[in-house]
Amino acid sequence: FVLSLQTHPSQNSKAYQTMEGAGDLNIPVDLPEAYVFQDGDSEDSPIPDDVLLASKAAPIPGSANFASSVPAAASSSSHVDSRRQSNSRGGSGQVNVHETMPTVVRNFILVLHSYVKQENVFEVRRIYRTSFNNLTEKYFANSAWPPVSSVAQLVDQDAVFIMLYRELYFRHVYSRLKPSRQHRFESWENYTLFFDYLLNTDSPQSLKLPTPWLWDIIDEFIYQFQEFCQYRSKLKTKREDEITLLKANPQVWNIKGVLFYLNALMNKSNVIRVLDAERLDLSPEEKKASYGEFGAQNTYLMLGYFSLIGLTRVHCMLSDYHTALRTLDHVDVAQGGPYPQVTDCYVTLYYYMGFCYLMTRRYDDAINTFSSVLLYISRTKDYHNSRNSQHDQMMKKVDRMYALLAIAVTLSPQRIDESVHTTLRDKNLDKMQRMQRGELSAFEELFCYGCPKFVTVAAPNYDQLPAQNTTQDALRRQVSLFIKDISQQAALPVMRSYLKLYTTIGTAKLASFLDTDEESVRTQLACIKHKTYNPTWSHGLPPVAGSYSSSDIHFYLDGDMVHVSSQRAPRRFMEYFLRHTQKTEDILTGRRRI
Numbered sequence: 001f002v003l004s005l006q007t008h009p010s011q012n013s014k015a016y017q018t019m020e021g022a023g024d025l026n027i028p029v030d031l032p033e034a035y036v037f038q039d040g041d042s043e044d045s046p047i048p049d050d051v052l053l054a055s056k057a058a059p060i061p062g063s064a065n066f067a068s069s070v071p072a073a074a075s076s077s078s079h080v081d082s083r084r085q086s087n088s089r090g091g092s093g094q095v096n097v098h099e100t101m102p103t104v105v106r107n108f109i110l111v112l113h114s115y116v117k118q119e120n121v122f123e124v125r126r127i128y129r130t131s132f133n134n135l136t137e138k139y140f141a142n143s144a145w146p147p148v149s150s151v152a153q154l155v156d157q158d159a160v161f162i163m164l165y166r167e168l169y170f171r172h173v174y175s176r177l178k179p180s181r182q183h184r185f186e187s188w189e190n191y192t193l194f195f196d197y198l199l200n201t202d203s204p205q206s207l208k209l210p211t212p213w214l215w216d217i218i219d220e221f222i223y224q225f226q227e228f229c230q231y232r233s234k235l236k237t238k239r240e241d242e243i244t245l246l247k248a249n250p251q252v253w254n255i256k257g258v259l260f261y262l263n264a265l266m267n268k269s270n271v272i273r274v275l276d277a278e279r280l281d282l283s284p285e286e287k288k289a290s291y292g293e294f295g296a297q298n299t300y301l302m303l304g305y306f307s308l309i310g311l312t313r314v315h316c317m318l319s320d321y322h323t324a325l326r327t328l329d330h331v332d333v334a335q336g337g338p339y340p341q342v343t344d345c346y347v348t349l350y351y352y353m354g355f356c357y358l359m360t361r362r363y364d365d366a367i368n369t370f371s372s373v374l375l376y377i378s379r380t381k382d383y384h385n386s387r388n389s390q391h392d393q394m395m396k397k398v399d400r401m402y403a404l405l406a407i408a409v410t411l412s413p414q415r416i417d418e419s420v421h422t423t424l425r426d427k428n429l430d431k432m433q434r435m436q437r438g439e440l441s442a443f444e445e446l447f448c449y450g451c452p453k454f455v456t457v458a459a460p461n462y463d464q465l466p467a468q469n470t471t472q473d474a475l476r477r478q479v480s481l482f483i484k485d486i487s488q489q490a491a492l493p494v495m496r497s498y499l500k501l502y503t504t505i506g507t508a509k510l511a512s513f514l515d516t517d518e519e520s521v522r523t524q525l526a527c528i529k530h531k532t533y534n535p536t537w538s539h540g541l542p543p544v545a546g547s548y549s550s551s552d553i554h555f556y557l558d559g560d561m562v563h564v565s566s567q568r569a570p571r572r573f574m575e576y577f578l579r580h581t582q583k584t585e586d587i588l589t590g591r592r593r594i
Contacts, residue, residue, distance in 0.1 A: 101146050101150065102139055104135065104139075105135055105139060105145075105146065106154065108127065108131055108132070108135055109146075109151055109154055109155065109165070110154060110155075111127060112124065112127060112128075112161075113154075113155045113158065113161050115127070116160075116161055116164065116207075116209075117158070117161070119206065119207075119208040121208050121209070121210050121298075124208075124209065124210055124213070125210030125211075125212065125213075128210060128212070128213050129210075129212060132168065136172060136176075140172065140176070141176065142176065142177075143177075144169065144172065144173055144177060145168065145169050145172055148162060148165060148166055148169060151165050160197070160207060163190055163193055163194045163197065164194075164209075166186075166187075166190045167190060167191075167194065167217060167220070170183060170186070170187040170190065170224075171216070171220045174187075174220070174223070174224060174227065179227075181231075181242060181245065184224070184227075184228055184231065184252070184253070185249070185252055187224055188224075188228075188252050188253050191221055191224075191261070192257070192261070194217075195261045195264070195265065198265070198268070198299075198300070198303070199261075199264050199265070199268055203293065204293060204294050204296075204297045204299075204300055205299075207299055208297075208298065208299055209299055211298070211302050211341050211342055212342055214299065214302045214303050214306060215302070215306050215342045215344060215345050217303070217306075218262075218303065218306040218307055218309075218310045219306075219310070219344065219345075219348070221258075221261075221310070222258070222310050222313055222314060224253070225253050225255075225258050225314075225455075226317060226453055226455055228252070228253035229253070229455035229456060229457060230453075230455070230471050232246060232253075232459065232460070233456060233460065233469055233470045233471040233473075234469045234471055235460060235465050235469060235470075236468065236469050237469075243462055243465075246459070246462065247462045250459060255318075255457035258314065259311070259314065261307075262307040262310050262311050262314065263307070263311070265300075265303045265304050265307040266304045266307045266308050266311070267304075268294050268300060268304065269294055269295050269300040269301050269303060269304025269305070269307075270290070270291060270292040270294060270295035270301075270304070271295065271301060271304035271305050271307075271308060272330050273290045273291075273292070273295070274290055274291055274295050274301065275305075275330040275331060275332070276290075276330055277290035277291075278332070279332050306345060308327060308328070308330075308331065309345060309348060309349050311324075311327045312324045312325075312327045312328055312349070312352050312353065312356075313348065313352050313452075315327060316352045316355060316356055316452055317452055317453065317454055317455050318454075318455070318457065319359075319454060319474070319477075319478055321355075321356040321359045321360050322356075322360065322544065324352065324353075324356045325353070325356050325357075325360075325543045325544035326544050328349075328353065328543045328544070329543070329544065331349075331543070333349075333353070333543060343380075343394065344393075344394060346373065346376075347373060347377070347394055347397055347398070348397070350369050350370070350372065350373035350401075351373070351397055351400070351401055351452075352452065353369055353543060354366045354369035354370045354373075354401065354404065354405075355404060355450075355451065355452060357369060358404055358407065358408055359482070360534075361485070361531060361534050362534050362536070362537075363408045363411050363412035363534075364412055364414070364534075364536050365536060365537045366404070366405075366408040367405065367408045367409060367412065367414060367416060368537075370401050370402075370404060370405040370408070371405065371416045371417055371420050373401065374398065374401055374402065374405070374420050374423075375417050375419065375420050377394075377398055378419055378420065378423065399427070400449060400450040400451075401450065402423065402424055402427050402428060402450075403427075403428060403446040403447075403449045403450035404446070404447075404450040404451075405420075405424060406424060406427075406428040406431060406432050406435070406446055407435070407443060407446055407447065407450075409424070409432070410432055410435040410436060410493065411486075411489065411492075411493075412532070413493070413496070418579060419579070428446065431445065431446055435493075436493050436494075438493070438494065440483055440486060440487060443482075443483065443486050444479060444483055447479060447482055447483075448475070448479060451475070451478065453475075454474035454475050454477075454478055455474055456470060456473055456474045488527060488531070489527055489528075489531045492524065492527065492528055492531065494514065495510075495514065495524050495525070495528065496528070496553055498510060498513055498514075499553050499555060499562070499564050500553065500564075502562075502564055503563070503564050503565075504561055504562065504563050504564065505561070505562050505564070506560055506561055506562070507521050507522065507557075507560050507561075507562065508560065510562065518560075522557070525555070525557060525562065528553070
């Protein structure tokens with residue numbers, strides 16, 4: 001059993017070393033000649049099967065209780081305290097008990113462990129983004145990865161790597177299988193151990209991980225919190241022992257704990273000071289000084305930044321939209337920042353920010369937010385389709401943004417990018433026409449499809465169980481409030497369409513058009529003024545701030561006459577000509593091929 005490992009071009013390709021966890025086997029760090037990195041190699045190229053030795057399966061040691069098998073931490077993880085050692089269970093293989101581990105999987109674990117120890121972020125990123133997903137599709141599409149107890153023996157009980165592997169293990173269980181209550185509890189325990197390992201130290205830990213993995217850790221942490229809240233609310237299907245376990249462990253996936261760790265990571269990384277320094281015209285030395293000891297390390301800085309985005313998501317799930325926007329006070333969304341490095345983070349930020357704008361009746365800001373990210377995705381979809389392992393999930397979120405954009409455009413009609421507008425009409429034309437006619441059911445359908453999953457964070461009263469599951473209570477409350485607000489302005493699009501036709505019109509004539517009385521017309525005119533007078537964000541301001549303005553229709557009431565001053569947006573012809581020029585070139589290119 002000889003394993004050929006990848007090395008960075010700058011490393012000595014003839015060096016040999018003994019891999020920890022491989023017993024007495026000498027594993028050469030020697031690349032086959034055909035697999036020496038060449039100029040132009042992509043960092044996302046997978047490890048070839050001949051390098052990972054994808055051959056017949058090899059037996060693995062029998063699984064044992066991992067809690068009793070973890071000794072004092074090795075040299076690379078001596079800083080992990082005794083609490084982690086005694087509680088490092090998890091991944092015990094409840095979903096699928098592996099009697100053999102494919103050699104290619106075994107070698108992947110050893111390769112990943114070696115690169116993590118070497119702090120080779122380039123290679124960790126490569127095999128994390130490609131080889132892990134390829135192996136999952138090939139060997140674990142419907143089963144769990146090997147249990148942690150078996151992997152621990154391969155990596156010589158490296159406590160830090162075991163926490164990282166457990167994170168991958170539980171994430172796979174949540175995405176492909178049905179997690180058990182044991183998985184839910186052990187995953188929470190693993191996250192707390194990992195975050196405590198990073199936080200409970202006076203100097204930064206030496207762990208270095210690629211940026212996409214750091215985002216996935218925070219993203220999955222919040223997703224599993226959301227799933228646990230849903231799981232805890234399904235009381236009718238739970239046995240007595242499950243209810244007893246939940247009642248005895250209120251700290252597991254508690255909202256206070258989730259918010260604590262996200263805020264702690266944000267504060268530890270000094271990300272607020274870093275973002276403020278980036279917005280100021282400071283010298284490189286002054287910017288570097290603002291990073292501090294922890295902010296200078298990419299692992300801490302990016303975890304802090306992604307925790308900032310995660311806090312926005314959590315507050316939005318809790319229906320606290322103002323606080324969600326206030327969380328982004330230090331993020332200059334117009335200048336980009338770190339989040340475009342990970343497309344999923346970019347889409348997540350704009351999705352939740354746009355939804356907060358929609359729920360606070362800032363429809364212009366919601367339209368601008370959704371349009372900008374949808375335009376970006378439409379122009380780069382081929383690139384992301386080939387590189388993003390979570391492409392399907394991202395496209396589902398894109399579809400939800402189109403549903404929310406349809407609501408915002410209906411409530412505040414305005415020009416948007418032509419390509420985005422074309423896709424919007426293709427997806428939601430029928431519902432947009434129904435909304436323009438004032439059908440509340442169309443608003444509700446699009447809202448339920450496009451909104452995030454709301455959660456009830458308070459634990460139910462286990463002594464007085466409700467007659468029905470409460471999983472949808474949070475969603476019903478938000479739908480009820482949203483429809484109540486929309487019902488007050490459902491007739492406004494029709495009113496706006498009539499006002500655009502006149503410069504002056506009497507209230508009696510307007511009432512005859514709307515089949516109502518003059519008093520109702522006055523009420524609706526006041527409603528337009530109230531519902532459309534909202535702050536609009538401008539460059540340089542925090543997302544929650546903005547200058548107040550009304551809709552595109554300006555009017556005032558003088559006795560029984562309505563005086564209208566319509567401010568028409570200037571027509572933009574550039575996009576029209578560019579799009580049709582591109583279509584002409586495509587037609588000519590096709591004719592030349594005939």
